[in-house]
Amino acid sequence: MNKVLVLFAHPVYQTSLLNRTLLEGLESTAQVTVHDLYEHYPDFMIDVAHEQNLLNAHDVIVFQHPLYWYSCPALLKEWMDLVLEHGYAYGTGANALQDKIFISSITSGGDAANYAGERNIRDLLKPFEHTARLCNMQFLPPFITYGGLKIKAGNFDQLLTKEYLTEQRERFRALLDDLVHQRINEANCLAFDTMNDRFDQLEIQHD
Amino acid sequence: MTEAFIIASLFLGMAVLLVPLANRLNLGSVLGYLIAGGLVGVVLKLVAPWLGMDSAHLLEQLNHASEFGVVLMLFVIGLEIQPSHLWKMKITILNAGGLQVSLTALLIMMIAMFGFALSWQVGLAIGLTLALSSTAIIMSTLNEKGWQNTIGGKASFSALLFQDIAVIPIIAVIPLLATVSPQGGEHLAHGIDITTHLPDWLKPLVVIGAIVVVYVLSRYLINPLFDYIARARQKEIFTTAALGLVSVIAALMSLIGLSPALGVFIAGVILSESEYRHELEVDIEPFKGLLLGIFFMTVGAAFNFTLFAAQFWLIIALTVGLMVLKGLVLYIVGKVLRLQKIEHALFFLALAQGGEFAFVLLTLAVGQSVIAPAIADTLRIVVALSMAITPLLFLYYEKMLLKKILQGDDVQRQADDIDEHNKVIIAGVGRFGQIVGRLLQFNQFKVTALDNDANMIDTLRKFGWKVFFGDATRMDLLHAAGIEQAHCFVIAMDDPEKVIDLAAYLHEHHPKLNLFVRARDRTTAYHLYQLGIRHIYRETFESSASMGEAVLKQLGMRAYQAKRAKLRYQHEDEILTRKMAQSYFEKDEKGHVLNVQEQLDNVANILANDQHIKQYSLSQDTGWDEHSLINDLGNQKAD
Numbered sequence: 001m002n003k004v005l006v007l008f009a010h011p012v013y014q015t016s017l018l019n020r021t022l023l024e025g026l027e028s029t030a031q032v033t034v035h036d037l038y039e040h041y042p043d044f045m046i047d048v049a050h051e052q053n054l055l056n057a058h059d060v061i062v063f064q065h066p067l068y069w070y071s072c073p074a075l076l077k078e079w080m081d082l083v084l085e086h087g088y089a090y091g092t093g094a095n096a097l098q099d100k101i102f103i104s105s106i107t108s109g110g111d112a113a114n115y116a117g118e119r120n121i122r123d124l125l126k127p128f129e130h131t132a133r134l135c136n137m138q139f140l141p142p143f144i145t146y147g148g149l150k151i152k153a154g155n156f157d158q159l160l161t162k163e164y165l166t167e168q169r170e171r172f173r174a175l176l177d178d179l180v181h182q183r184i185n186e187a188n189c190l191a192f193d194t195m196n197d198r199f200d201q202l203e204i205q206h207d
Numbered sequence: 208m209t210e211a212f213i214i215a216s217l218f219l220g221m222a223v224l225l226v227p228l229a230n231r232l233n234l235g236s237v238l239g240y241l242i243a244g245g246l247v248g249v250v251l252k253l254v255a256p257w258l259g260m261d262s263a264h265l266l267e268q269l270n271h272a273s274e275f276g277v278v279l280m281l282f283v284i285g286l287e288i289q290p291s292h293l294w295k296m297k298i299t300i301l302n303a304g305g306l307q308v309s310l311t312a313l314l315i316m317m318i319a320m321f322g323f324a325l326s327w328q329v330g331l332a333i334g335l336t337l338a339l340s341s342t343a344i345i346m347s348t349l350n351e352k353g354w355q356n357t358i359g360g361k362a363s364f365s366a367l368l369f370q371d372i373a374v375i376p377i378i379a380v381i382p383l384l385a386t387v388s389p390q391g392g393e394h395l396a397h398g399i400d401i402t403t404h405l406p407d408w409l410k411p412l413v414v415i416g417a418i419v420v421v422y423v424l425s426r427y428l429i430n431p432l433f434d435y436i437a438r439a440r441q442k443e444i445f446t447t448a449a450l451g452l453v454s455v456i457a458a459l460m461s462l463i464g465l466s467p468a469l470g471v472f473i474a475g476v477i478l479s480e481s482e483y484r485h486e487l488e489v490d491i492e493p494f495k496g497l498l499l500g501i502f503f504m505t506v507g508a509a510f511n512f513t514l515f516a517a518q519f520w521l522i523i524a525l526t527v528g529l530m531v532l533k534g535l536v537l538y539i540v541g542k543v544l545r546l547q548k549i550e551h552a553l554f555f556l557a558l559a560q561g562g563e564f565a566f567v568l569l570t571l572a573v574g575q576s577v578i579a580p581a582i583a584d585t586l587r588i589v590v591a592l593s594m595a596i597t598p599l600l601f602l603y604y605e606k607m608l609l610k611k612i613l614q615g616d617d618v619q620r621q622a623d624d625i626d627e628h629n630k631v632i633i634a635g636v637g638r639f640g641q642i643v644g645r646l647l648q649f650n651q652f653k654v655t656a657l658d659n660d661a662n663m664i665d666t667l668r669k670f671g672w673k674v675f676f677g678d679a680t681r682m683d684l685l686h687a688a689g690i691e692q693a694h695c696f697v698i699a700m701d702d703p704e705k706v707i708d709l710a711a712y713l714h715e716h717h718p719k720l721n722l723f724v725r726a727r728d729r730t731t732a733y734h735l736y737q738l739g740i741r742h743i744y745r746e747t748f749e750s751s752a753s754m755g756e757a758v759l760k761q762l763g764m765r766a767y768q769a770k771r772a773k774l775r776y777q778h779e780d781e782i783l784t785r786k787m788a789q790s791y792f793e794k795d796e797k798g799h800v801l802n803v804q805e806q807l808d809n810v811a812n813i814l815a816n817d818q819h820i821k822q823y824s825l826s827q828d829t830g831w832d833e834h835s836l837i838n839d840l841g842n843q844k845a846d
Binding site for chain 1: 765766767768769770830831833836837838839840841843
């Protein structure tokens with residue numbers, strides 16, 4: 001079994017519909033650790049040794065965050081800058097993260113249509129992909145939960161919205177379960193642009 | 208009228224001539240006043256008959272009048288001591304004072320009995336009289352040197368406070384020691400005493416009643432009265448009221464035979480929590496200084512040179528004996544109080560003299576026929592001489608002992624010290640400046656520190672700090688510390704007035720220096736803003752806001768939200784403090800600064816400003832706010 005570390009970063013979690021949908025009620029267990037970065041480091045003084053110990057103790061790293069200007073919130077970027085040190089995460093002889101699994105779970109204000117064509121989500125997330133590869137990690141396609149702001153603006157039918165949110169919540173739980181039980185890795189996900197595609201396909205197979 | 212002008216010119220002229228000279232020679236202003244007084248005494252003897260006056264009588268009158276300076280001094284000292292603080296000192300007061308007074312009195316009594324064949328009653332009266340030290344000299348010197356808050360300074364103050372209280376029972380005891388019936392005449396040096404004719408059982412009740420009156424007066428009547436006067440915005444009436452208050456209390460105390468100094472000290476302590484504390488201090492300060500100076504001069508002027516010449520060796524021997532004896536007793540008391548070497552030295556050098564109360568008590572003892580007039584005359588000279596020697600002991604302490612103790616390890620270091628000038632100077636390394644210094648040292652920046660707490664310096668030097676001893680407002684010290692080469696100057700002393708003075712001086716004369724200034728309270732911050740200082744740090748602002756942040760978090764706020772709430776509050780408060788600083792210095796139609804706006808500093812005003820902050824920012828953090836974006840998206844759908 002894998003141990004999964006969810007690195008969660010949201011500066012105003014209290015107002016985030018999507019992140020609360022995904023994370024509320026999700027307690028840390030023996031297999032899954034939820035690490036709330038903004039709650040831990042409100043003054044951005046990241047404890048690098050502590051963070052590296054956490055990384056060492058886990059096999060899967062999940063970045064859970066909203067997409068802000070096509071990137072992550074500032075604290076998670078600070079975390080990357082400080083914790084993924086040369087000589088620890090990358091560079092000659094550095095193998096602390098080797099073969100561990102990296103996956104992003106992104107929430108977004110816009111919907112899927114906003115991330116098509118030139119603004120393809122995989123292209124936007126390239127910096128994270130390259131980071132993972134430089135650290136010799138396995139990179140999995142991202143899991144994306146769309147439409148936070150459009151839902152709040154009432155752009156969608158309420159019933160559909162509720163169904164969608166419930167589904168995303170269950171899929172996120174299922175994703176974590178798959179990661180813990182080593183059902184997915186880089187090799188068996190190569191065919192998918194996003195984790196969402198994989199879940200869609202699984203459903204079609206079921207039907 | 209002409210005579211009054213001549214006398215005034217004589218006193219003031221002599222003071223102006225000699226006090227700055229004494230200060231320049233590092234003798235301290237007290238010795239300057241005493242010497243000036245001595246000269247006034249000589250001149251007065253020649254001039255008085257020509258003016259048709261009796262010089263001895265005149266001096267006695269002036270001495271009584273200027274005793275008001277000592278009273279004012281104790282009032283100001285009281286203003287700086289919170290009641291809770293005084294309560295904490297009670298053990299030290301009892302230990303330091305009780306042991307010192309009883310042991311000294313006992314030893315002097317033995318010497319008087321066995322060395323001079325006097326009766327035990329006379330011996331005890333002399334012993335009690337000489338056990339008291341000079342509050343006026345010691346406290347004004349400690350304040351002048353900035354040593355009042357050092358451990359030795361506090362111990363000295365504790366002993367003095369006990370002595371001031373002990374005067375009450377001593378005055379009561381001395382008449383009982385009379386072996387022959389009083390000659391009549393002067394009953395009490397203080398003048399009228401309404402308790403004399405009361406039955407004995409009533410006297411303690413009268414005393415307690417008087418103290419209750421002082422308490423009620425200070426606690427409940429003064430603030431409304433000052434509110435009323437402050438609203439009238441007449442500066443001189445405020446000053447009048449302040450002096451009047453002290454006079455009323457002093458009169459009340461004298462009437463029932465208590466020490467007026469003690470009475471106003473109690474009033475001062477009670478008023479130390481009043482919002483008018485600072486105002487009172489500022490108003491009384493000049494009167495205190497002037498009257499205290501004249502008081503020292505009258506002591507000097509009353510010096511009997513004829514008798515001194517006649518009994519020269521006896522008086523010298525008695526004076527030296529008195530000071531050695533008192534010093535020895537204080538040495539033992541210091542050991543009991545476990546004072547460390549530097550503080551210990553200050554303690555037993557500072558209090559080894561006779562005090563101004565001795566003059567009062569000698570007059571009383573002679574009036575009650577306890578002590579023969581001839582003995583009293585000799586003792587007066589001994590006391591005056593010991594008072595004149597005290598500034599020299601302070602000088603010895605400052606120049607020799609402190610230097611020796613502090614620079615013991617400096618000799619070998621001096622060579623590499625000469626060219627080393629650090630970029631950062633910190634003035635005041637107490638609880639505030641020390642943290643600044645430690646942070647810098649922690650980051651490999653060497654700092655030069657200035658402080659006048661000898662104990663602190665001793666410790667810091669052991670850890671490799673470069674510390675200069677002395678008052679940071681002195682220019683020679685600033686020069687020695689390398690002010691010309693410094694890049695940053697941290698002002699972190701305790702005394703707000705010195706902080707403001709130093710900031711003003713450096714801001715004007717070293718404009719390129721980056722000043723970082725500690726503000727003890729809002730009022731200090733206002734003054735610093737007014738000076739144009741950019742980096743002002745209000746003492747408790749950061750830690751109390753941090754605590755508020757922690758409480759917000761405990762109430763369920765997200766950590767980062769609480770952090771931002773704290774930072775936003777601080778930011779708004781900073782802006783408002785600047786605004787309040789401006790209005791604090793607003794002038795009235797005649798262009799006078801409305802100093803009564805001290806009221807601005809009260810809690811109600813700060814709270815009113817918090818309401819303003821709320822309206823200003825709607826109390827909501829607008830970071831990552833989505834409302835307009837959601838509205839936009841909602842409208843798109845409608846289209």
